[in-house]
Amino acid sequence: MKPQPNIDAIRRILVVGSGAMGTQIGALFALAGYDVTTSDLDASALDRSREEVRRRLGRLAEKGRRSSEEVESALARMSYTTDSFAAACEADFILEAAVERIDIKRKLFADLDAAAPDHAILATNSSTIPSSVLMDATTRPDRVCNMHFFNPALVMACVEVVRNPETSDATVDTTVALAEKLGKQPVRINREIPGFVANRLLRALRAEALELEAAGIASFEDIDVAARTALGHPMGPFELMDLVGIDVAYLVRAAEHEQTGNPADLPHPSLKKMYEQGHYGRKTGRGWYDYEAQP
Structure with a gap:
């Protein structure tokens, strides 16, 4: 035994x-x-x-x-x-x-x-x-x-x-x-599910933020302000993507799609574009925000 x-x-x-x-x-x-x-x-x-x-x-x-x-x-x-x-x-x-x-x-x-x-x-x-x-x-x-x-x-x-x-x-x-x-x-x-718990909650927020930005409802900067000042989040969804890494966000969604085969799980077109351009966020100096231009 x-x-x-x-x-x-x-x-x-x-x-x-x-x-x-x-x-x-x-x-x-x-x-x-x-x-x-x-x-x-x-x-x-x-x-x-x-x-x-x-x-x-x-x-x-x-x-x-x-x-x-x-x-x-x-x-x-x-x-x-x-x-x-x-x-x-x-x-x-x-x-x-x-x-x-x-x-x-x-x-x-x-x-x-x-x-x-x-x-x-x-x-x-x-x-x-x-x-x-x-x-x-x-x-x-x-x-x-x-x-x-x-x-x-x-x-x-x-x-x-x-x-x-x-x-x-x-x-x-x-x-x-x-x-x-x-x-x-x-x-x-207790049971496996793509994204587990925390990332499924985060994914819902991120997906809505990406859709709002893509539709021109608000800029990504203002969406981040809303998340911080109205919801009490320490940082907005776009700031968080830049911190964790656009590449990580993209690959996580790609892995989820590989498991489920559901087109809804594909990375958002905005993430795909930034990933292909090599703009991964803080680690590369540019993501949603331009860190190279900051003092």
């Missing part, structure tokens, strides 16, 4: 993918006292991730949100490697934060499953690809789930824990407890 997941057995974490989400999630685990390895095939991406973690945690210390000792201890618990599978051999919990492509994730999960200890949970941070399409690439479907963080992960409190039809209660309970140890507020999602 295979051992069941248990929060007390989790000591070493592997985060696969050193992009914006993987970088911050790794830092969260380290701040919570876990030994963390971040892996990526691209060594230069790992270098950028290491520097980004130092910068972000340094700012937490400067603002008094974390002590200098906490930050230094967290940094000392973090390591980086291009060999995901060697790191998986010692991991108790593995979180994948790689590109949003099912074929890549399935291959990755199969390889990680072969390397990881029997008790290890394999989780994906994907906001659109459910673990049910990944679980049969492994020999442990009961220990596979979504653990979906929100950007910026160091700030946003919500973590969605989504079970697939085979996910065990022990896996869900352990993943929820892990989110709580990170200081997050986990949301249990």
